[in-house]
Amino acid sequence: MEEEDVKLKDRVAVVTAAASGMGRATAEAFAAEGATVIIADLNEEAAVAAAEEIDGSTEGSAEGVRCDVSKLSDLEALFKGIESEHGKLHVLHNHAGIPGAAGIDMSEEEWQLAVDVNMKSAFFATSFATPLLKKADGKGSVIFTSSATGLVGSPFSPLYSMTKGGVVMFMKGYALSVANEGVRANAICPGPIETPMLPLFFGRTPTEEGVTETIRGFVAQAVPAGRPGQASEIATSAVFLASDDSSFITGVALPVDGGFTAR
Numbered sequence: 001m002e003e004e005d006v007k008l009k010d011r012v013a014v015v016t017a018a019a020s021g022m023g024r025a026t027a028e029a030f031a032a033e034g035a036t037v038i039i040a041d042l043n044e045e046a047a048v049a050a051a052e053e054i055d056g057s058t059e060g061s062a063e064g065v066r067c068d069v070s071k072l073s074d075l076e077a078l079f080k081g082i083e084s085e086h087g088k089l090h091v092l093h094n095h096a097g098i099p100g101a102a103g104i105d106m107s108e109e110e111w112q113l114a115v116d117v118n119m120k121s122a123f124f125a126t127s128f129a130t131p132l133l134k135k136a137d138g139k140g141s142v143i144f145t146s147s148a149t150g151l152v153g154s155p156f157s158p159l160y161s162m163t164k165g166g167v168v169m170f171m172k173g174y175a176l177s178v179a180n181e182g183v184r185a186n187a188i189c190p191g192p193i194e195t196p197m198l199p200l201f202f203g204r205t206p207t208e209e210g211v212t213e214t215i216r217g218f219v220a221q222a223v224p225a226g227r228p229g230q231a232s233e234i235a236t237s238a239v240f241l242a243s244d245d246s247s248f249i250t251g252v253a254l255p256v257d258g259g260f261t262a263r
Contacts, residue, residue, distance in 0.1 A: 006059050007243035009034035011139065013091035014082060016069050016125065019046035021195040022145070023095040025231035026238045031060035033239055035091065040067040040078055069096045069121035070113070079128040089132035091242045093143040094122040094167075099197070100159045111159065118163035123170060126185075130178065138182035141242045144171045145234075146187040148257040164189075168253045175251035184250035186241045191257025192219055194228040225258030 008030055018027040019041035030037045031054045039054075039062055041047035047064030054062040065081070068074045082089055100114030101107075122144055133140030149157075150164030168187050175185035192198060198215060219228055237256050240246050255261045 006034040007239060007245065008060070008091070011035045011090035011136075011242075012038070012082065012086045012088065013093065013242065014038040014040055014078070014089065014129070015093040015095055016040045016067065016121070017042070017096035018093075019043050019050045019064070021197060022190065022193060022231045022234045023093075024050055025235040026093060026095065027062060028054055028058070029232075029235035029239050030091070030242065031055075031058040031062050033243070034059040035242075036060055036086070037062040038078075038082060039064045040069070042066065042068050069125065070116035072124055075121065075125050075128055079125075079132065082129075083132055087132075088135035088137075089129055090136045090139050091141050091143065092125065092129045092133065093145070093238060093242070094125055095143075095145045096121055097145060097147075097164070100157055100163070102157050104158055106159070114159050114163055118160075119166050119170075122167055126170075126174060130183070133183045134178075134181050136182065139244070140178075140181075140183035141246075142171075142174065142183065142185040143238055143241050144168075144185070144187040146171070146189045146253060148189050148191040148255055148260045150187075151189055151253060151255065151261050171253070172251050179250055184241075184246070186246070186249060186251070187253045188234060188237050188241070189253050189255045189257065189261070190229060190234055191223060191255070191260040192228040193231060193234060195231055198228065222263075223258040223260050224262065227258065229256060229258060 013030045013035045015027045017023045018039040039047045044066035051062040051064035101110040146167045147164040154161040171187045
């Protein structure tokens with residue numbers, strides 16, 4: 001890749017839940033565009049392994065760290081480490097999320113876990129990161145992973161729609177609050193994406209009988225493009241929102257969903 005084509009050269013980015021799936025694809029894409037990427041994941045071993053595979057094989061570099069995004073102490077330590085090592089942050093991608101419990105018959109603990117991972121983590125990670133983003137010479141970008149079902153209702157999990165819809169509205173309010181301080185904020189709203197997590201949205205257990213057929217039927221009926229998306233298609237959207245290509249875009253919830261929300 002020619003140097004002038006590298007979109008994130010010398011920028012520092014952190015991606016939560018980046019050891020696998022869409023987060024891993026995004027970390028790879030950021031590094032390929034020249035960024036130094038901090039891969040933050042609950043699974044430290046997987047985060048380090050992902051970073052080792054990325055580091056040295058791209059224009060940028062990567063490091064893996066353990067972070068339980070539901071714990072404020074872990075989030076605070078993550079951004080203190082970034083401040084100590086880099087002094088600034090250009091890109092925060094709040095990607096961590098879980099399907100949570102289906103329906104509305106659940107325990108308080110199940111409800112709280114979904115709220116903690118999907119909403120609380122995004123709020124406080126953004127809060128801790130903001131002073132560093134403001135030091136990024138007008139190039140600060142916060143990207144949230146919401147969901148197409150944060151824009152329209154989910155028949156499988158109203159709780160998931162609640163948390164992901166909340167992420168969209170927080171993004172919009174935050175974008176307004178920092179618009180004149182060199183920081184932008186946007187959300188990617190994926191439709192069905194072909195990752196190991198996809199079956200969990202339909203059966204909540206990946207081995208449940210009939211889940212594969214359920215997914216195929218749902219995609220055929222609900223996604224005009226007629227197929228699930230790929231993690232790489234989310235990653236390229238994240239690169240766009242992280243880079244100067246989107247320098248006048250803020251406060252936007254971008255569906256990457258094969259037309260799911262266009263109906």
